[in-house]
Amino acid sequence: MSRITKVNHETASPEVQEEYNRVLEKHGSISNMKATLLHSPEASRAVLEWYTLFEKVKPVIGLRLSILFCNAISRENACTLCATYMNKEIVSKGEDPDHLLLDDRDRTIIEFGRQLAADPNRVSDELFSRLRSTLTETQIVELTVFGALMIVNNIVNSALRVDLDEALSAYAVDPEVAFAGSSHFQKSREVL
Structure with a gap:
């Protein structure tokens, strides 16, 4: 079981929602790893x-x-x-x-x-x-x-x-x- 919750778009901060939308647009989906990384837009961008x-x-x-x-x-x-x-x-x-x-x-x-x-x-x-x-x-x-x-x-x-x-x-x-x-x-x- 994952140690970190997946980011929920609806409850995320505006900054995280913006990054979520960018990742979704670029990659077509939000995998469990991406939903985990999105807790930090900077970490997400680095790993991706x-x-x-x-x-x-x-x-x-x-x-x-x-x-x-x-x-x-x-x-x-x-x-x-x-x-x-x-x-x-x-x-x-x-x-x-x-x-x-x-x-x-x-x-x-x-x-x-x-x-x-x-x-x-x-x-x-x-x-x-x-x-x-x-x-x-x-x-x-x-x-x-x-x-x-x-x-x-x-x-x-x-x-x-x-x-x-x-x-x-x-x-x-x-x-x-x-x-x-x-x-x-x-x-x-x-x-x-």
């Missing part, structure tokens, strides 16, 4: 910059790999809401998230995403060299910030325990399966 970078990254690596990159980050961070959202996107494109056909470029970018989430200090020179062989420096910077914003989404959704949107329930990931290889998931299990 993810969409700006998404539009920069998509033409470079493609929609599919952008989703797989975010999925890798979300699974590494053991974020149920984000991993479920990415799972829905993968399935809706006709793929099985557990049996993806990946080429070397796909694997490199997915590995980079996982490493950003696991420990960005340990992005190896070898991995970075493979990344550099397929992307320009500007593209690497944009991909890295896009990944960092995905991590922010993971943190918000996990720390605040944002409820899974009803539209995602059919795509819900099983944490025991989806996060089995996640270093964050393994550490949290060790604490228990």
Whole structure:
């Protein structure tokens, strides 16, 4: 159950109502995460910059790999809401998230995403060299910030325990399966 209530448009302050309307107009809907973020228009705008970078990254690596990159980050961070959202996107494109056909470029970018989430200090020179062989420096910077914003989404959704949107329930990931290889998931299990 979510630790923070969702903003109710009717009872919100005029400033929050204005931001709510802007988010609704721009994104077409208000997800549970957006309704949580709207408690602070500034926080909402900061986190939703993810969409700006998404539009920069998509033409470079493609929609599919952008989703797989975010999925890798979300699974590494053991974020149920984000991993479920990415799972829905993968399935809706006709793929099985557990049996993806990946080429070397796909694997490199997915590995980079996982490493950003696991420990960005340990992005190896070898991995970075493979990344550099397929992307320009500007593209690497944009991909890295896009990944960092995905991590922010993971943190918000996990720390605040944002409820899974009803539209995602059919795509819900099983944490025991989806996060089995996640270093964050393994550490949290060790604490228990």
